[in-house]
Amino acid sequence: LSTTVSYGDLNNTNGTHSSPDSTEWTMTLTIIPPYVFTISLLGLLFNSFVLGVFVAHKDRLTVAEIYLSNLALADFVLLCSLPFWAMNILNEFHWPYGNALCKIVNSVIIINFYTSIYTLMMISIDRYLALVKTMKARWLRRTLYAKVNCILLWILGFLLSTPTMVHRKVKFFEEYGITACILDYNHGSSWKLAHQILMNLAGFVLPVLVIVFSSGNIIKALGQRTESIGFHDANDTKATVLVYAVTLLFLLCWGPFQVFTFLDILCDVEVLDETLWSHTLDIGGQVSVYLAFLNSTLNPLLYVFSGQYFRKKVSAIYRRNRYQRRGSDMTTYQRSLVSTYINRTEQIKPVVIFNPKEQM
Numbered sequence: 001l002s003t004t005v006s007y008g009d010l011n012n013t014n015g016t017h018s019s020p021d022s023t024e025w026t027m028t029l030t031i032i033p034p035y036v037f038t039i040s041l042l043g044l045l046f047n048s049f050v051l052g053v054f055v056a057h058k059d060r061l062t063v064a065e066i067y068l069s070n071l072a073l074a075d076f077v078l079l080c081s082l083p084f085w086a087m088n089i090l091n092e093f094h095w096p097y098g099n100a101l102c103k104i105v106n107s108v109i110i111i112n113f114y115t116s117i118y119t120l121m122m123i124s125i126d127r128y129l130a131l132v133k134t135m136k137a138r139w140l141r142r143t144l145y146a147k148v149n150c151i152l153l154w155i156l157g158f159l160l161s162t163p164t165m166v167h168r169k170v171k172f173f174e175e176y177g178i179t180a181c182i183l184d185y186n187h188g189s190s191w192k193l194a195h196q197i198l199m200n201l202a203g204f205v206l207p208v209l210v211i212v213f214s215s216g217n218i219i220k221a222l223g224q225r226t227e228s229i230g231f232h233d234a235n236d237t238k239a240t241v242l243v244y245a246v247t248l249l250f251l252l253c254w255g256p257f258q259v260f261t262f263l264d265i266l267c268d269v270e271v272l273d274e275t276l277w278s279h280t281l282d283i284g285g286q287v288s289v290y291l292a293f294l295n296s297t298l299n300p301l302l303y304v305f306s307g308q309y310f311r312k313k314v315s316a317i318y319r320r321n322r323y324q325r326r327g328s329d330m331t332t333y334q335r336s337l338v339s340t341y342i343n344r345t346e347q348i349k350p351v352v353i354f355n356p357k358e359q360m
Contacts (some may be wrong), residue, residue, distance in 0.1 A: 001171050028286065029089060035290065038087035043079040043297035044246045047072045050300045064243070066146040067123045068303065070153070071116060071246070075296035078112035081105045082293060088181065095181040099170045102181035106168045111154070111162035112296070113254070114203055118153050120247050121207040122146075128214035160202060163195040193268050196261050204258045211247055244297035245302050253295035 050072040054061060061069065084105045087094055095102055126146070129137040164183070172179045185192040264281055267274040 005204040018158070029092065032286075032290065033086040033090050036082050036089075036293070037340075038084045039294055039297045040079045043300075044298035045074040046297060047079065050303055051076065061143065062142055063126050063141050063146040064123060066143060067119050067126065068149065068246075071299065072303075074112045074115040074119065075299055077108055078216045078293070078296050081108045092178065093180050094178040095170055097181075102170050103165050103168045106181070106183075107161045107165050110164045111157040113199075113292075114157035115153050117183045117203060117207045117254070118156060119150070120147055120250055122208050123243050124155070124211045124214040124247065128216055132217050158289065160198065163191070163198070167191065167195075169266075188272060193265065196265050196268075200258060200262055200265065204254070208251070215244065215247075242302065246299060247304060249298055250295055253298075254292045256284070257292045260284045260288050 051069060054065060054069040054072075082105075084097060084101065088097075097105075125143060129141055167183050167185055168181065169184050170179055170181050171184055183192075185195075260281060263272065263277065264285075266272040267277055267281070
């Protein structure tokens with residue numbers, strides 16, 4: 001049984017490249033479960049915090065914030081499924097949760113993958129419309145459209161995860177005495193090849209090309225704006241930096257997995273010698289998959305450290321809760337006095353008094 005098959009990752013083979021008695025197998029049983037539990041716990045806490053801030057803040061969310069909250073939701077859902085695989089590894093790859101959860105857990109991973117990359121693509125397009133096509137496409141940047149787009153992205157992710165739903169199944173391996181959750185391409189390797197090509201093209205190449213196009217035009221437009229009018233909008237720059245940071249993190253985390261998927265494709269079409277590359281693909285596939293999952297845990301940290309408006313929302317929620325706690329300790333009479341004072345001071349307008357002596 002290939003360890004790549006057993007891990008429940010996105011890319012799988014039907015071969016038997018690694019022995020259960022190998023060093024890699026032992027390291028997997030020792031290192032991966034604690035790692036998965038750690039990133040799952042931290043990621044769920046971080047993404048819950050991000051979603052809570054977006055929900056608790058009373059101001060209407062901007063288009064970019066709607067997409068960022070959608071990304072946080074996708075990460076949260078993915079991290080909910082990872083503990084199943086940690087328990088599966090601790091159980092030495094014997095899948096005890098049944099065929100239905102075998103399909104659901106792995107489909108959730110695929111749905112998250114597609115939803116995340118296409119959400120990043122939509123964020124990049126929104127930045128392009130805001131900074132390059134400011135007036136012409138202003139009507140496209142409506143919050144209603146952003147919400148509809150998020151729903152469509154989830155539907156798209158669900159449709160693109162169909163190969164996983166069909167081919168994921170629980171299968172008994174008599175030689176190892178375990179019942180494992182694997183991708184079983186029982187209709188031939190052409191299904192596996194089609195699945196991998198779909199992931200490379202639809203899940204990486206196409207959205208990355210759109211992101212590169214949008215980013216290039218944004219950088220060009222900001223440069224021209226600075227040169228022509230000598231004005232540099234710091235708010236636009238900070239918002240764009242956050243988008244770039246989130247996108248770069250996604251590429252760094254998911255890029256290696258896409259590279260190993262492409263190498264596996266080359267082996268399937270006999271461009272590369274599978275015998276020579278099998279061990280590299282096993283080890284690289286294992287490392288790249290769990291590096292990819294780390295992306296869902298690190299995303300919220302970017303919102304906190306790079307997102308100026310996100311930090312303002314957190315501060316506003318903190319101040320509001322602090323004032324509410326203080327208000328609950330006041331008597332009714334005290335609250336009435338404070339309210340009257342605030343209302344009166346808001347109505348006072350500054351008046352400039354002309355003093356003739358000061359002009360002499």
